[in-house]
Amino acid sequence: MSDALHFLxxxxxSRLIQSRKLSPVELTQAFLTRIAAIDPxxxxxxxxxxxxxxxxxxxxxxxxxxxxxIGPLHGIPIALKDIxxxxxxxxxxxxxxYANYVPQTDATTVRLLRQAGAIVLGKAATWEFAIGGSSxxxxxxxxxxxxxxxxxxxxxxxxxxxxxxxxxxxGAMGSDTGGSIRGPAAWCGIxxxxxxxxxxxxxxxLPLSYSLxxxxxxxxxxxxxxxxxxxxxxxxxxxxxxxxxxxPDFTTGFxxxxxxxxxxxxxxxxxxxxxxEPEILAATEQTLAAFRDLGAVVSDVTLSPFSFYDGIAxxxxxSEAFSIxxxxxxxxxxxxxxxxxxxxxxxxxFSGTDYVNAxxxxxxxxxxxxVTMQDVDLLVFPSARRTADxxxxxxxxxxxxxxxxxxxxxxxxxxVSVCNGYSETGMPFGFxxxxxxxxxxxxxxxxxxxxxxxxxxxxxxxxxxx
Amino acid sequence: MASDDEDWVGxxxxxxxxxxxxxxxxxxxxxxxxxxxxxxxxxxxxxLRAEPWPPMRPVPVR
Numbered sequence: 432m433s434d435a436l437h438f439l440x441x442x443x444x445s446r447l448i449q450s451r452k453l454s455p456v457e458l459t460q461a462f463l464t465r466i467a468a469i470d471p472x473x474x475x476x477x478x479x480x481x482x483x484x485x486x487x488x489x490x491x492x493x494x495x496x497x498x499x500x501i502g503p504l505h506g507i508p509i510a511l512k513d514i515x516x517x518x519x520x521x522x523x524x525x526x527x528x529y530a531n532y533v534p535q536t537d538a539t540t541v542r543l544l545r546q547a548g549a550i551v552l553g554k555a556a557t558w559e560f561a562i563g564g565s566s567x568x569x570x571x572x573x574x575x576x577x578x579x580x581x582x583x584x585x586x587x588x589x590x591x592x593x594x595x596x597x598x599x600x601x602g603a604m605g606s607d608t609g610g611s612i613r614g615p616a617a618w619c620g621i622x623x624x625x626x627x628x629x630x631x632x633x634x635x636x637l638p639l640s641y642s643l644x645x646x647x648x649x650x651x652x653x654x655x656x657x658x659x660x661x662x663x664x665x666x667x668x669x670x671x672x673x674x675x676x677x678x679p680d681f682t683t684g685f686x687x688x689x690x691x692x693x694x695x696x697x698x699x700x701x702x703x704x705x706x707x708e709p710e711i712l713a714a715t716e717q718t719l720a721a722f723r724d725l726g727a728v729v730s731d732v733t734l735s736p737f738s739f740y741d742g743i744a745x746x747x748x749x750s751e752a753f754s755i756x757x758x759x760x761x762x763x764x765x766x767x768x769x770x771x772x773x774x775x776x777x778x779x780x781f782s783g784t785d786y787v788n789a790x791x792x793x794x795x796x797x798x799x800x801x802v803t804m805q806d807v808d809l810l811v812f813p814s815a816r817r818t819a820d821x822x823x824x825x826x827x828x829x830x831x832x833x834x835x836x837x838x839x840x841x842x843x844x845x846x847v848s849v850c851n852g853y854s855e856t857g858m859p860f861g862f863x864x865x866x867x868x869x870x871x872x873x874x875x876x877x878x879x880x881x882x883x884x885x886x887x888x889x890x891x892x893x894x895x896x897x
Numbered sequence: 898m899a900s901d902d903e904d905w906v907g908x909x910x911x912x913x914x915x916x917x918x919x920x921x922x923x924x925x926x927x928x929x930x931x932x933x934x935x936x937x938x939x940x941x942x943x944x945l946r947a948e949p950w951p952p953m954r955p956v957p958v959r
Binding site for chain 2: 742
């Protein structure tokens, strides 16, 4: 366990808070002090809510001291990607267009987190409307990678990933339309969970692509993601895609083995379709060996080529996103950053037939994956082909995009990215674990097993105060 | 999807992107390039009569 309050995990801090050995006020103040010292160089927050966070912490402390401890997020400081609507607090989407937008109600997830006693430290940087890129032509600077400030944290949940890794919050909410939770998780060396589509409400999260958007947690560990999921996974009648299913117990089974779990390695993704760098290939083999040591049965599986999923996801996401942004893009293109314009306007060039055919491919991809997952319980591959790009290189625009994330957006399957090692230069790797729909608990337990077996959670980025 | 320059400018205009074409022609061109790249990865679906995802579902009136 870390001596520094800001590097405690949620699991560690919640035990201390429950036993009244740690004050939520002391904890929140420690984060606010660290944000003031570190974030001027990191730019992970758009807005810090110091006064209200301390007021929420004082309330949590009073409740706990009165014997009303309500669960593992009580008194835990978190951040929200700035596309999560917050009542009475600006929700900017990191865009000039929404710079003064103040929602009247909280997103469902924000309400659930507040009800669970979480302390909202602030609103985290994102890519413009969760799509734009690490841009320097927006009202706020892009977040930087805490492992190397000259590098990109990835996105679009860039501030959430950077803040968690840097110890500027204990957990954060991200969103994932094409990998925007798992990409920053990989490049920032944290755990990021894209839940099964429909398991976590999207209501009050500014939409990008309604059939691909997922809301989910980002934390230092998979176990912490599970603790957040235990609060977040609830049916929401106000989200038309919300699933009314029995929610698994996310909080049990951590620290154990994976005896008998059948793991399918989608080797062609990272060896032939879009080859990963040698260091990442080596870390992947080490992780597969760890799975075998834990009792899992590891075998190779074959899916459609990676580029097939990537193409379908682009057609669907850009078409849906353009439909949302068309009015403002046509009337005021100058109010967007260049990356946002480029990515959103791509949707103007797909026909109705292109979109419908992409959805046909998607239906088949979902059916094919269901067949594959009759023989395996989990699918695994690296999260990224390479470690973090230099900030400003816009690697996402290249044909050889750096991540392997989009198949699970198309199929709606749960997927977590966890840290499975570090490069020679000290940059983190990410390893992705996907599961069957609504088996998020197994996915997170496997992620926890990777972290514990490989011992990747003891290293933190070193950041000097600005 | 269009395949030559004249067509994509026309498509952008039909989509209402006149201002973007005037002010940010390079960005519109990049957007078109992204769309072309995505389509290059796709073959026609094997069954052109298949239901796309998600299937139509009427909502019962309670």
